[in-house]
Amino acid sequence: MARNVTNQRKLINTVAAWAVGLLIFFPILWTILTSFKTEATAIADPPVFLFFDWTLDNYRVVQERSDYMRFLWNSVIIAGGSTFLGILVAVPAAWSMAFVPSARTKDILLWMLSTKMLPAVGVLYPIYLIFIKMGLLDSRVGLTIVLMLINLPIIIWMLYTYFREIPGEILEAARMDGASLKEEILYVLTPMAIPGIASTVLLNIILAWNEAFWTLNLTAANAAPLTAFIASYSSPEGLFYAKLSAASTMAIAPILILGWFSQKQLVRGLTFGAVK
Amino acid sequence: MATKASRSAARLMMAPAVVLLLGWMLVPLCMTLYFSFKKYLPLRGGDLGWVGFDNYVRFFSSSAFWPSVQATLVIVGGVLAITVVFGILLAILLDQPMWGQGIVRILVIAPFFVMPTVSALVWKNMFMDPVNGLFAHLWKFFGATPVEWLSQASMTSLIIIVAWQWLPFATLILLTAIQSLDSEQLEAAEMDGAPALSRFGYITLPHLSRAITVVVLIQTIFLLSIFAEIFVTTQGSFGTRTLTYLVYQRVLESQNVGLGSAGGIFAVILANIIAIFLMRIVGKNLDA
Numbered sequence: 001m002a003r004n005v006t007n008q009r010k011l012i013n014t015v016a017a018w019a020v021g022l023l024i025f026f027p028i029l030w031t032i033l034t035s036f037k038t039e040a041t042a043i044a045d046p047p048v049f050l051f052f053d054w055t056l057d058n059y060r061v062v063q064e065r066s067d068y069m070r071f072l073w074n075s076v077i078i079a080g081g082s083t084f085l086g087i088l089v090a091v092p093a094a095w096s097m098a099f100v101p102s103a104r105t106k107d108i109l110l111w112m113l114s115t116k117m118l119p120a121v122g123v124l125y126p127i128y129l130i131f132i133k134m135g136l137l138d139s140r141v142g143l144t145i146v147l148m149l150i151n152l153p154i155i156i157w158m159l160y161t162y163f164r165e166i167p168g169e170i171l172e173a174a175r176m177d178g179a180s181l182k183e184e185i186l187y188v189l190t191p192m193a194i195p196g197i198a199s200t201v202l203l204n205i206i207l208a209w210n211e212a213f214w215t216l217n218l219t220a221a222n223a224a225p226l227t228a229f230i231a232s233y234s235s236p237e238g239l240f241y242a243k244l245s246a247a248s249t250m251a252i253a254p255i256l257i258l259g260w261f262s263q264k265q266l267v268r269g270l271t272f273g274a275v276k
Numbered sequence: 277m278a279t280k281a282s283r284s285a286a287r288l289m290m291a292p293a294v295v296l297l298l299g300w301m302l303v304p305l306c307m308t309l310y311f312s313f314k315k316y317l318p319l320r321g322g323d324l325g326w327v328g329f330d331n332y333v334r335f336f337s338s339s340a341f342w343p344s345v346q347a348t349l350v351i352v353g354g355v356l357a358i359t360v361v362f363g364i365l366l367a368i369l370l371d372q373p374m375w376g377q378g379i380v381r382i383l384v385i386a387p388f389f390v391m392p393t394v395s396a397l398v399w400k401n402m403f404m405d406p407v408n409g410l411f412a413h414l415w416k417f418f419g420a421t422p423v424e425w426l427s428q429a430s431m432t433s434l435i436i437i438v439a440w441q442w443l444p445f446a447t448l449i450l451l452t453a454i455q456s457l458d459s460e461q462l463e464a465a466e467m468d469g470a471p472a473l474s475r476f477g478y479i480t481l482p483h484l485s486r487a488i489t490v491v492v493l494i495q496t497i498f499l500l501s502i503f504a505e506i507f508v509t510t511q512g513s514f515g516t517r518t519l520t521y522l523v524y525q526r527v528l529e530s531q532n533v534g535l536g537s538a539g540g541i542f543a544v545i546l547a548n549i550i551a552i553f554l555m556r557i558v559g560k561n562l563d564a
Contacts, residue, residue: 251391
């Protein structure tokens with residue numbers, strides 16, 4: 001039977017784990033706290049933790065200075081769009097690999113993952129040129145396509161893993177009962193596939209939201225998402241801690257919340273079910 | 277079960293993904309290969325003709341090449357070592373019975389969702405700044421001279437920043453693996469008087485090997501190409517110029533596309549050497 005865990009041991013575990021957890025979370029906490037300080041309080045020596053006059057000024061200034069909403073909107077469109085397109089392409093591919101596997105399925109899967117190993121910097125200039133030729137530079141469409149392509153292997157792998165877990169016996173049973181192909185797909189497979197597709201969507205949005213290499217290099221004023229918005233604060237005139245913190249909080253808040261909701265799927269999704 | 281019809285349907289369904297990825301891989305790569313044999317300076321005369329392997333030789337023999345390979349490997353290796361070791365310790369800790377486990381988990385995984393540009397900027401300014409950073413305050417509190425992190429300990433700083441971002445990922449995956457460990461086996465070993473360290477070495481660690489493989493694989497894929505962290509912190513100075521960053525500087529900053537492309541091909545080769553190695557391991561794990 002279960003080990004007899006004394007309350008004392010549980011208390012020690014709790015204290016240790018909370019200490020480590022808070023330590024790891026601290027940079028985020030500190031950023032959020034600082035975003036509510038005045039610039040003077042933000043660099044006070046010794047640092048001020050909780051007892052200061054809270055202010056929303058920084059958020060107002062950040063919004064006025066660089067139109068946060070436009071960057072946010074770009075992030076939403078690009079992350080959402082690339083995920084939608086990716087799913088559209090990946091579902092049929094993963095589906096067929098999971099349900100009609102051939103001798104080459106594994107090779108194809110590995111090859112797809114290997115495109116992820118292609119260093120982005122090695123192909124940056126060609127993409128840059130193609131984008132100029134096609135008028136896609138600094139456009140949401142262009143960035144959406146690139147992010148869809150770089151995350152496609154991961155999406156296919158994730159979906160493949162989820163689909164493969166749908167037991168074949170259920171399909172057989174449905175067929176025995178005289179279900180047509182349409183019924184089979186609509187009433188048997190789809191309900192079982194939807195949770196997997198949903199987690200894949202969540203994770204892909206997170207990946208696309210945080211992607212920085214392509215967004216920094218292929219966008220300027222028009223299509224820049226939040227990753228680029230925040231990079232503008234690395235310039236010396238952006239070096240105000242409270243405003244930097246407000247901008248950072250605004251950039252990470254949406255995805256942090258989404259991430260917490262999808263944390264359970266994260267493991268299965270990102271490890272392709274290899275770890276259980 | 278698979279009929280001829282379903283096979284061709286399957287091919288049809290896979291076609292878009294395969295064609296897109298093939299195009300994504302081949303078209304730019306061929307262009308990079310093409311440029312790498314040319315003297316190509318977009319702002320200084322454009323395409324100045326074929327130069328054969330000149331760019332490769334120049335890139336390879338430039339004084340920046342080997343340090344950049346070294347920087348790449350140090351960052352990848354350092355981050356992997358930290359995240360795997362601390363990930364295992366943290367996973368074991370989080371697996372223990374405690375109050376508020378769910379909340380601690382949320383705290384621990386949060387850094388994974390922070391975009392790299394934000395995390396690099398926050399660390400650089402609010403922690404590692406030699407005047408106003410929290411670390412400087414901490415050092416002064418103990419009477420020590422504040423460290424100029426990003427210039428004096430640039431590599432360490434970068435590894436700290438990147439490891440902080442990836443530790444949650446490693447922890448989460450290792451935790452999942454630990455939770456699937458048969459606790460009866462551990463208890464039996466405990467009853468037989470096996471000390472904690474050998475229980476860990478003979479039962480827990482082998483059980484985690486597969487999870488560790490996955491962590492190493494996924495992280496390597498992403499770490500080989502870290503960019504934003506360097507971009508907003510050191511801009512490649514103080515010995516933090518990775519191969520990726522060196523190529524980026526050649527292509528975009530000095531607008532020497534030919535030279536940068538040759539470097540890009542080197543980066544592709546390096547990534548592939550590591551990839552082949554990793555793929556073998558994953559390929560094996562796929563069967564089981």
